Amino acid sequence: MKPAFHSKSDKEVALLEELKSDHVRVSAGADVILPEQSNAELYTVFSGWLFRYKELNDGRRQILNFALPGDLIGLQAALFEKSYYGVAALTDAELCVIPRRKLWRLYERMPEVAYDVTWLGAQAQSIVDENLLTVGRRNAAERIVALVASLYKRMDLLGGVRDGVMDFPLTQQHLADALGLSLVHTNKTLARLRTSGLFTVADGRLTVANPRGVGRFARYFEAPIAPRPIV
Amino acid sequence: MKPAFHSKSDKEVALLEELKSDHVRVSAGADVILPEQSNAELYTVFSGWLFRYKELNDGRRQILNFALPGDLIGLQAALFEKSYYGVAALTDAELCVIPRRKLWRLYERMPEVAYDVTWLGAQAQSIVDENLLTVGRRNAAERIVALVASLYKRMDLLGGVRDGVMDFPLTQQHLADALGLSLVHTNKTLARLRTSGLFTVADGRLTVANPRGVGRFARYFEAPIAPRPIV
DNA sequence: CGGTATATTGAGCAACCTCAATAAAGGTGG
């Protein structure tokens, strides 16, 4: 887990601990931020998976991105009057809370951490950028591979991959909602991909047979991810 | 133009002016940041339209969002080693440059401006979020209306709308690239929308016949945009 | 042991795509 993170001075850690007044546990399926919610707090993911989403009046839902340990959640929601998206827990998860009213103090007194907050925000942004490219321009098979490859790479950096196997808590419905596809077509495309032998998704686990092969297909393993700050 | 912006103290303005070492003019079609470019600077749009995009090896292109005066451009590119997207000018444009190496100083010495940078980054993020919802879950007609409505609303706040008419420098190719559609289908859908009488796009101008009607169609005019900081 | 969430498969349909040709508009050099 360590190589992916920067280190911080003792003083910063102490101040951070003071700001993070709360730890919260949420269980799988729980809402963390509701769409349209006011005064949402800022969170840091300590463990577990969550996802950010938007929906239309008629129920169509688009998952914007998935959050893994170390990710920031709710930056926009904390900065604006109300949230323009929802956040739900995919698995049981632990979150650190940074109260929104203390955010300004953080900028005043801990510029380095403030910088890291911006950095993490930009990092999340670039994931959404990539998802928009995926949904806008890739076909169904490419979309699935791109998402799987992205999650695999991120999880690998967190030390969550062993022998090409990792936990994969998404249902096919989540995949469909993240990729702008219907559930049925997601299922059929997944079945077709299964025969390709690149990877398998079953029983909440993802098994990648040949990481380099997946990478070539999705042109996705190429760009390494930079070390990131912890907040 | 004023009501959309916060005001700043003289001291802050002075410091900002010092940081913005350069003004740059670019002409329509010029690249501001190339995909994969290293050491890109951070920019503030002073006048004109620009857009951020990503592309795949085979030439498929996805426009991520459009930048209007007051928007920040290149935050991720300035924060990371290299850029994961390109930026091009849609019209002639003027940009203020904030050199990337001075960004940290800004966080150290001007926490309020640092906060605003984060705010503007989050604002841009929420636009990309909305675009992802649009591309992932709306049909062709809805996509066009959603984008047009969004640009209309933003331009209106900047004072760029008079009697329901505004400059609209996008070609149909830009619309298609932003919406995840083919050029041909964009054209045909646009033609069908024309008969609906909600709005017209012609000669680089957008004319909205009935702003409230467009809003109802796209469920998009409802949420007002908050006042924003200037950087 | 029913009940709910998830996964799978078939059938038919339509939204959107690609290919291709033509019009219309603007810019440039002679």
Next chain:
DNA sequence: CCACCTTTATTGAGGTTGCTCAATATACCG
């Protein structure tokens, strides 16, 4: 001022990806 070239817009024809509807497994849960 005209001929030419490039960019942008338009329209038709036909194909395919991905959608909806619907039925059936499969697994987990209390």
